[in-house]
Amino acid sequence: MRILFSAPQYEYEMIREQWLEAVAKIARQGVFVGGPPVSEFEAAFAAYLQAEGTVGVGNGTDAIYLALQALGVGPDDEVITAANTFVATVGAIHHTGARPVLVDCNEHYLIDLERVKECVTSRTKAIIPVHLYGKMADLKAIAPWAAERGIALIEDCAQAAGASLDGIAAGRWGVMGCFSFYPDKNLGALGDGGAVVSSSFEMIAKLRKLRNHGGEVRYQHEICGYNSRLDPIQASALQLKLRYLDDWNNRRREIARHYRFYLGAVEFLTLPEFADDNSHVFHLYVVRVKYGLRDALKKHLQKKGVLTAVQYPVPVHRLPAYAHLGYKAGDFPHAELYAGEILSLPMHVAMTENEVRFIASEIRTFYESCQTVGR
Known part of the structure; x- marks a missing residue:
């Protein structure tokens, strides 16, 4: 007997015919960057999470990095996260110039939120709890606690698409939620992809500029930005998979x-x-x-x-x-x-x-x- 660890190819078979038709449509129209497939998935994912908006980006690491950039996190700031997360969480913090501050996990592998409180300083700009292995960190107490202190809560939801706590979806407890659509994720693309969700119109507007060289209109660059856009071919696959x-x-x-x-x-x-x-x-x-x-x-x-x-x-x-x-x-x-x-x-x-x-x-x-x- 051979038992696979994960099987994204099975999910591909579930959407294969519809996805190939969507890819053919993209090819016929010649719109290979952005376009309706991306905006339609963003709207569908936001509706699924009951969030105000979704911004598709190149991958889950970029999702965290751009969320931090949208908040203005940089040198002299500190961002608290878990010591037992995937390296991408800490790497995203590092590349803003901020200092990653690590915290131990509890017996459920989730960041110890009481220890988080002990690590807060005057330089703490954000906290990134990680919903590890598919289980949500219990944010009911820490979310209002952080908000009262002006500390942004950014959820790392890379492994928790579809999870919810007290009826509130993962990604909606903080000011932003960051998702990875790596192929083996619960909601996985057929390549790489990611997204940031938020109920802040200000954050959504800024993220849309940041992912696209600093502007939403061609050749109008309002801020210093990056090139991190969700591919329409991947967005088509994600929209089909979202139904399941x-x-x-x-x-x-x-x-x-x-x-x-x-x-x-x-x-x-x-x-x-x-x-x-x-x-x-x-x-x-x-x-x-x-x-x-x-x-x-x-x-x-x-x-x-x-x-x-x-x-x-x-x-x-x-x-x-x-x-x-x-x-x-x-x-x-x-x-x-x-x-x-x-x-x-x-x-x-x-x-x-x-x-x-x-x-x-x-x-x-x-x-x-x-x-x-x-x-």
Whole structure:
């Protein structure tokens, strides 16, 4: 048996005929940058999130960077984010000239919001909580707290398209929400893409200029901008996929339930929290493997045809690129401990219960063999 870690090709098959027709239409019209496919997707995604507007950009990293630029973040500013995020979150902060300030995660892998409050200084311009692995950070308390202090809340929603908390979609809790449409995301393009959503007309207007060399009208450059536009071919795919997003997220939750049923009694695993709401869309199904057995389990599953991954094996502060921030080993104990234990099991909408059962059986077999050797 071979079980894929993710399967964006399955989603492609769901939209293939309609998407190829849309691509042919783009080709016939000869509008290969911008145009109706982009504006129509932006409107549809904003409506889906119940936000005032969406600005499509080149990728998820640009989404964060341009959101920070729209706020005027720059040198002498500080931006707080999680130590266990993907490097792109911190890279976007770095390239504004601001200092990334890192915070440890809690037992659910999400930024510790109480620690965030302890890190705020007079230079803090923004906070970027990361909705990691598909689960939303609980922003109910921090959002008004930050607003009272004039600190912008920018959500990193790269892994949380379609998630919501108390009926409010991921991306709408802060002044801006940043999305990645990398192909394996819950809402993924057939290439790269990203978006910033906001209910601030001021931010939407500024972002539309920033992504397009500083102006919305050709040769009228009102501010210093960049070239980061969502491709119309990708926008066409995203609009088609958006129709399936809720169903696909429900399918991911169903797979997560199967995992919990079949793995619930496996003593050396810590399973992710499962809440009966929409706050978790299971972009990834991440378990923690105790007793230093993570790498051995990964190899065992690979030999059995089960592909797994580790997101992310090294916390940001331990990467050479960010050694200059001055953090040291032990500064973020949860992030460092979990980096050595986490393992992402296969999770995609084409998975079956039988595949989950097979994975669980192999995990139990592996653990039983370890116990036998130990005795």
